[in-house]
Amino acid sequence: MAGVTVSNVSRSFGAHKALDDVSIDFADGGFYALLGPSGSGKTTLLRQIAGFDFPDTGRISIGGESVERVPVEKRRIGMVFQNYALFPNMSVADNVAFGLSVRGEAKTVIATEVQRALDLVQLGKLGGRKPHQLSGGQRQRVALARAIVTKPRVLLLDEPLGALDKALRVDMQIELKRIQREIGITTIFVTHDQEEALTMSDRIGILRDGRLVQEGPPEEIYDRPKSEFAATFLGDANIFRGDATGNGIRLADGTAIAAGVGDRLAAGAKASCAVRPERIRIATDAGTTDSNINTLKGQVSKRIFAGNNSTYFVDRAGQTLKVIVQNTGADLLAEGQDVVLRWSPESTVLIAAG
Amino acid sequence: MMTTRILEWLGRIYVWLLLAFLYLPIIIMALMSFNASPFYQLPFEWTTDWYASLWQNDQLISATWNSLKIAVITTIICVVLGTTASLALFRYEFRGKKLLQALLFPPIAIPWLITGTAMLIFFFGVGIGRGLFAILLGHVALALPYVIVVVSARLQTFAPELEEAARSLGANQWQVTNRVTLPWIMPGVIAGGLFAFAVSFDQFVVSYFLSTPGQTTLPVEIYAAIRKGFTPEINAVSTIIIVVSMALMLLTARFFKFGGEK
Numbered sequence: 001m002a003g004v005t006v007s008n009v010s011r012s013f014g015a016h017k018a019l020d021d022v023s024i025d026f027a028d029g030g031f032y033a034l035l036g037p038s039g040s041g042k043t044t045l046l047r048q049i050a051g052f053d054f055p056d057t058g059r060i061s062i063g064g065e066s067v068e069r070v071p072v073e074k075r076r077i078g079m080v081f082q083n084y085a086l087f088p089n090m091s092v093a094d095n096v097a098f099g100l101s102v103r104g105e106a107k108t109v110i111a112t113e114v115q116r117a118l119d120l121v122q123l124g125k126l127g128g129r130k131p132h133q134l135s136g137g138q139r140q141r142v143a144l145a146r147a148i149v150t151k152p153r154v155l156l157l158d159e160p161l162g163a164l165d166k167a168l169r170v171d172m173q174i175e176l177k178r179i180q181r182e183i184g185i186t187t188i189f190v191t192h193d194q195e196e197a198l199t200m201s202d203r204i205g206i207l208r209d210g211r212l213v214q215e216g217p218p219e220e221i222y223d224r225p226k227s228e229f230a231a232t233f234l235g236d237a238n239i240f241r242g243d244a245t246g247n248g249i250r251l252a253d254g255t256a257i258a259a260g261v262g263d264r265l266a267a268g269a270k271a272s273c274a275v276r277p278e279r280i281r282i283a284t285d286a287g288t289t290d291s292n293i294n295t296l297k298g299q300v301s302k303r304i305f306a307g308n309n310s311t312y313f314v315d316r317a318g319q320t321l322k323v324i325v326q327n328t329g330a331d332l333l334a335e336g337q338d339v340v341l342r343w344s345p346e347s348t349v350l351i352a353a354g
Numbered sequence: 355m356m357t358t359r360i361l362e363w364l365g366r367i368y369v370w371l372l373l374a375f376l377y378l379p380i381i382i383m384a385l386m387s388f389n390a391s392p393f394y395q396l397p398f399e400w401t402t403d404w405y406a407s408l409w410q411n412d413q414l415i416s417a418t419w420n421s422l423k424i425a426v427i428t429t430i431i432c433v434v435l436g437t438t439a440s441l442a443l444f445r446y447e448f449r450g451k452k453l454l455q456a457l458l459f460p461p462i463a464i465p466w467l468i469t470g471t472a473m474l475i476f477f478f479g480v481g482i483g484r485g486l487f488a489i490l491l492g493h494v495a496l497a498l499p500y501v502i503v504v505v506s507a508r509l510q511t512f513a514p515e516l517e518e519a520a521r522s523l524g525a526n527q528w529q530v531t532n533r534v535t536l537p538w539i540m541p542g543v544i545a546g547g548l549f550a551f552a553v554s555f556d557q558f559v560v561s562y563f564l565s566t567p568g569q570t571t572l573p574v575e576i577y578a579a580i581r582k583g584f585t586p587e588i589n590a591v592s593t594i595i596i597v598v599s600m601a602l603m604l605l606t607a608r609f610f611k612f613g614g615e616k
Contacts, residue, residue, distance in 0.1 A: 052518060073521045085519035089537040099523035102533070150523060 002063025002153040003028040003186060004049060009058030009068075011044060018044040019055070020210040026154075026203075031180055031187045033197035035234065036207035042190045043158060045207065049188060050156050051075045062153050078147030078185075079156045083163060084139045086131040092142050093118070093127035099150035117149040120179060137168045144176070148183060155180070157189045161196065173200055194234050198222065206230050222276075224261055224349060231274040231351065238280070238321045241353070244271040248350065253317055257294050260345035263352050270353035277324040279347035282312060282333065283340050294348060296321075296341045300333050314339060380596055387589035404590040414591055417575035420486060424571060425555040428493040432550040435494075436501025437543050441535065443502075444509045445517075458499050469496065470563035477564065488564040489571060493554040500553060501546035508542025548606040552599065 004026040011019040019041045026032050034042040047053045049060060051072035060068040067075055086095050093114050100110045118124050121141035131139060140160060147155060160176070161169045177200055180187050191197055197204050198218045205215040206229075214221055214230045225231035228239055240257055242249035244265040248258040249272070257273050265271050275294075298316030310332060312323045323341065333339060390399035408414060443455060461469065470492070477488045512535065520530045536543070558573040565574050572595070576588055 050522060052521075071521075072518075073524050073526055076524070077522060079519070079522040081515050081519055083513070083515065085513065085515040087516060087520070087534055089534075098520065098525070098533070102520075102523065102525040102529045146519075146523065 003030075004154055004188065005059075005061045006045070006049065007059045007061075009045070009048060009055040009060060011048065011053065011055050017210050019048070021058070022207075022210070022212050023058075024205050024212055024215055026186055026188055028186055029184045030202045031177070031200060032189060033201035033204045034188065034190045034207060035192070035194060035197040035204055037192060037233070039209075040207040041210040042192075042207045044210075046156055046158055046188060046190045049154070050077055050079055076150070076153050077156055078150060078152035078154070080140075080143045080147050080158065080160045082159045084131075084143040086139055086142055086146075088131055090130075091127065092123065092129050092131065092134070095131065095142055096127075096146045096149050098146065103150070113149055114145075117145040120148075120182070121145045121175075136164050137172060140164065140172060141175075144179065148179070148185065152185070155185045155187045157187065159190055159192070161191075161193075169196075176200070198234070204234070206233060208233075225274060226263075226351065228272055228274065228351060231349065236277050236322060236324075237274040238277065240273040240275075240319075242271065242273075243267075244269045244350070248345065248348070249273050251317075255296065255317075257348060258292070258345040259348040259350035261348065262350035265350060265352055272351045272353060274349045274351060275343055275347055277311070277322040278326075280321070280323045280341050280343045282314070282323050282325060283342070284333065284337060285340070293342050293344055298339055298341060300335050300337045300339055303332065303335050305332065312339075314341060316341075383589050384593045384596070387586055387593045389586070392586050404586040408587045408590045411587060414572070414575055414579070414587065417570050417572045418591070420570065421555055421572040424486065424490050424493055425551050427490060428497055428554040429547050429551045431494050432497045432501045433543060433547045436498055436546055436550075437505050437539070439498075440502050440505040440509055440539075441531065443506060444512075458502055461496070461499050462503070466496070466557075466559035470560040473560060474563045484564050484566045484569075486565075486569045489561050489569075492560045492564050493557055496557065496560060497550035497553040500549040504546040504549060505539060505542045508539045508545075512538050545606050548602050552602060552606075555595075556599065 006022060006024045006026075009019055009022045010017070022041070022045060034045060036042045044053070048055055048068075049062075051067065051070055051074075055068055058068070059066060062075065062077070087098065090098070096114045096117055097110045100113055105113075114127070115124065118127055121144055123138060123141050123145065126134070126138065131142065134142065143160070157176075161172050164172060173196060189197075189201065201218060203216060204218050204221055206213045206221065208229055214226050218234075221230060221234055225234065225237070228237075231237040231239065240249060240251060242251040242257070244267055245256065246267050248256060250256050259273050263271075296316055298314040298321065300312050301315045301320065302313040304311040307327065309324050309326050312325065312333060314321045314323055321341065385398070387404055388400055388402065390401040390403070443451065473488070473492050473495070474484070477483060477491070482488050482491070516534050516538070517530050520534045525533070556573065557571070558577065561571045562574050562577070565571060570578075572591070576591065579585070579588055
C-alpha cells in the first residue's frame with residue numbers, strides 16, 4: 001500500500017494538451033474518483049499513474065518513490081480496464097494467477113492466493129470457467145481479483161462499471177467499496193458518472209480540458225463548488241449571473257441575491273451564484289417576507305413527477321429554474337401556476353466568473 | 355409446395371455439378387494411377403506398379419525431397435519473419451509504416467512469371483545464380499506476404515488492452531507475447547504457415563526459372579517428365595501430392611476459418 005503524488009504533470013499529444021500542470025495528492029488507503037467529461041484528461045492521468053505513458057514534465061511518486069520514468073510492468077500497480085480485458089484463452093483461475101505466475105511464484109502459493117482472491121470477490125467456485133462463460137458482473141469481479149491478487153501498491157480503475165446495466169452497477173459499487181475497505185488499498189477510479197463519484201469516493205478530483213478544476217471530499221465539492229463547471233458537472237445547479245455586491249450579486253434586472261457561502265469578491269466584479277434545486281422551497285403565496293431570505297417570483301412551466309420527488313421548471317425573467325420537492329403528500333402544483341421561490345443565503349454559493 | 359421442392363432439387367443438382375467439375379478430373383487421374391494400362395485404356399485393371407516404379411525413379415524422388423525440404427524451410431522462415439513483422443506492424447507506429455504495409459500486397463498480385471524473371475535476373479546480377487538456394491530465397495519472398503496478411507488479419511481481432519493488462523500485472527515483453535498475444539493469434543500463424551508451405555510446394559513458375567538440371571523441385575521435374583513422354587508414374591506422384599495438399603488445406607480451414615471465431 002502506498003500513497004500517490006502527482007506533481008505538476010503535463011502531457012501533450014501533438015498540439016493537444018491532454019494534461020496541463022496537474023497536481024494531486026492521493027493519500028494512502030483512500031478511495032479517489034477522477035471525474036470529468038470525455039476528453040477532460042482523466043484517463044490520460046490514470047495512464048500516467050499506471051505507467052502506460054510518461055509525462056512530458058512533472059513528477060509522479062508511489063509510496064514516496066519517483067516512478068515517472070518507470071514502465072508499467074515495474075510499478076507494482078493493479079489495474080481494472082473498462083472492458084475487463086480478461087485473457088480469453090485462459091480460465092478464470094489462470095487469469096487471476098497470471099500476475100503471480102509471471103513473477104515466478106511457486107504453484108502452491110499461486111493456488112492459495114488465487115482461491116483467496118476469488119473468494120474475496122465471491123467467485124470461489126468459478127475458477128474453471130472461461131471468461132466467455134461469465135456474465136458482465138462476474139467478469140468485472142474476475143478483473144478485480146486479477147488486479148489485487150498481486151498485492152499492488154495502488155489499484156487503478158478505468159470506468160470499470162461503465163459496461164454494466166444500472167441495477168448491477170449499484171451492486172458492484174457497494175461490492176467494490178467493501179473490497180477496497182477490506183484490503184485497504186489506495187484506489188483511483190476514473191468515471192464520468194457523477195453519482196458514482198459521489199457515492200463511492202472519499203475524495204473527488206474534477207478535471208476539465210486537462211486541468212484539475214477542483215479537488216476535495218464529495219460533500220465539500222457539492223456544497224462549495226468553486227466554479228460554474230464544478231457546480232453543474234457534479235449534481236444539478238441553478239446558476240445566476242451578475243455583478244458582485246459584497247454579500248452576493250445583483251442580476252441585470254436589479255434583483256439582489258444574497259450568498260452565504262463561497263468566495264469573497266470585490267463589489268462590481270462579474271460573478272455567479274449557484275443554488276441546488278433541492279434547496280429551493282416553492283410556494284403559491286407570498287408568505288412572510290424575510291429580507292434575509294432570497295425570494296423570486298415565477299411561473300411553473302413544467303412538472304415532472306418521479307414518485308419520491310417532483311421536479312418543477314419555473315420560468316422567471318427569461319431564465320428557467322429547476323426546483324426539486326420531496327413527496328410529502330402535499331398537493332402538487334399545476335403547470336402555469338404563479339409561484340414564489342425561497343432559499344437561504346447559506347444555500348447560495350458565490351463563484352467568481354471565468 | 356411444388357415450386358420449393360423443384361428449387362431444392364435444382365440446388366442439389368447444381369452442387370453435384372460443381373463438385374464434379376472440381377473433382378472429376380482429379381478422381382480420374384487418381385484412378386488411372388492404379389490402372390495397368392499406360393494409355394488410359396479400359397477395362398480398369400488394378401495395379402500398384404506405377405507407385406512401385408515411382409519408387410525406382412531417382413530423379414522424381416530427389417526432386418520430391420528437394421520440394422519438401424524447401425517447403426519446410428520456407429514455412430519456418432516465413433512464419434518467424436511474418437509473425438514478428440505482423441506484431442511490429444500491429445504494435446508500433448513508425449515512419450513509413452503505411453507505405454510498408456501497402457508494399458506488402460502487390461507481390462501477391464504480380465504474376466509469378468514476372469516475379470520469376472525478375473528474380474532470375476537479380477540473382478544472376480548479385481552472384482547467387484540458380485539452384486536450390488536461389489529457389490529457397492524465391493519461395494520465401496513469394497510466401498512471406500501471405501503469412502503477414504493472414505497473421506495481421508487475425509491480429510485485427512486482438513484487443514490491445516490484453517497486452518496492457520498483462521503488462522500491468524508485471525509481465526515483460528516476452529511474457530506478454532508468449533502467453534497472451536501468441537495464443538490468440540496461433541490459428542492465424544498456423545494457417546499462414548500452411549499457406550507458405552502450399553505456395554512453396556506447389557510453386558512451378560519461379561522454381562522453373564531458378565532451377566538447374568540436377569537441382570530442381572517436384573513440379574519442375576514433373577513438367578520435364580511430361581515433355582519427355584507421359585507415364586502413369588506422373589499420375590501416381592500427382593495423386594500423392596493432391597492427397598497431401600488437400601489434407602493441408604483441410605487443416606488450414608480447420609484452424610483459420612478465415613477470420614471467424616475458433
